[in-house]
Amino acid sequence: MIKFLVNSQYIFRLMKKLIFTLLLFGLFFNCKNEKQSNGKLDVVTTTTMITDLVKNVGGDKINIQGLMGSGVDPHLYKASEGDVSKLANADIIFYGGLHLEGKLVEVFEKMGHQNIKTVAVSDALDQTTLISSESFAGNYDPHIWFNVDYWIEITQYVAEQLSEADPENEAYFEANAKTYIEKLTVLNENLITTIETLPQEKRILVTAHDAFSYFGKKYNFEVVGLQGLSTATEAGVQDVQKLAAFIIDKKVKAIFVESSVPKRTIESLQAAVKSKDHDVIIGGTLYSDALGNADSIEGTYIGMFEFNVNTIVNALK
Missing domain, CATH: 3.40.50.1980 (Nitrogenase molybdenum iron protein domain)
Incomplete structure (x- = not known):
């Protein structure tokens, strides 16, 4: 059978x-x-x-x-x-x-x-x-x-x-x-001007998956994704715990959700940090693998990039 x-x-x-x-x-x-x-x-x-x-x-x-x-x-x-x-x-x-x-x-x-x-x-x-x-x-x-x-x-x-x-x-x-x-x-x-308002030691970007490495290389950010390059790769418990320890060690103020990745991945990371008696806020939602709604400013590449950078810089200051 x-x-x-x-x-x-x-x-x-x-x-x-x-x-x-x-x-x-x-x-x-x-x-x-x-x-x-x-x-x-x-x-x-x-x-x-x-x-x-x-x-x-x-x-x-x-x-x-x-x-x-x-x-x-x-x-x-x-x-x-x-x-x-x-x-x-x-x-x-x-x-x-x-x-x-x-x-x-x-x-x-x-x-x-x-x-x-x-x-x-x-x-x-x-x-x-x-x-x-x-x-x-x-x-x-x-x-x-x-x-x-x-x-x-x-x-x-x-x-x-x-x-x-x-x-x-x-x-x-x-x-x-x-x-x-x-x-x-x-x-x-304009992006460079905005980013230069953020001190170098605060330029640590933690997101749901590893989509921002080119951004980090171009604009001098340390970038860490909970998942790999493809969202088809699930983050395990050890990945979450390891990244939580990194956030605490580096005193990262904020982590970020991505519009095309379920919010629960970052929420689980936030919970892991809190379980170790530390705090990290969710600094906002970034557009990674897709733009925003077609009728919004974020629905264009230029609008998306400006929104992302403003969200990142404001949350990490």
Whole structure:
């Protein structure tokens, strides 16, 4: 009976994968010809950060659809039937790469085989400058948007990729990229000014998962995440106790929740600190793997970054 159940589960998983693959190819062949007739590129993006960037560069010369919304964790995201349809109809797909969208890699590979242009924005960067993953040999930290310099490079790369797909609008894409890069340069200057108000000894950032290492490297913060690079990795009791001891030893004033990670992870850390007769406050919620609501200031990359830095600096002072 047990053997039958195991075999049944295996067959079910195999059939589910087969159905997904057939759906993927079926949607491609049936929907690819149903292109919009307005002459614009049909663009699909994954995370909200990438969607915001591509909107700034593509402007009204593209039709854009983002797969993920506010608060969505890209590490755990699975493609729905609707997502597959969007991807199958795309002229070009922009995604993070570096295993950020771990469960979508297989889908992107299939799209690439069907002559749909897929672009990992991380390809714009020199890999020798990236932060290596301690957990996965040969892989890199995918949270590259927390270095504004990287985002500037990626903006230019996106303009180049859109221009390659639509040469007639190359000047338009380049002009938009130039304007957005100017805004990002101002953002970087403003962030540095705000951060400089926080003494160096107080620049210790403790968050739910290890998403802020590029931020720490760029702006000189010591960054510690309770979970690893991917939220698929659960923090154990020993991890919590070890980090609680670190907080007490370093006299860390505040720790931070992330919008795309359950609050309970940081609350358990706060409780562990309190159990040792010490206090640490929750300094606020930071946007890590997703932007805020689309109709809010934090729903843009620039607004998100300014909000995060202000929240961090005000809580740690």
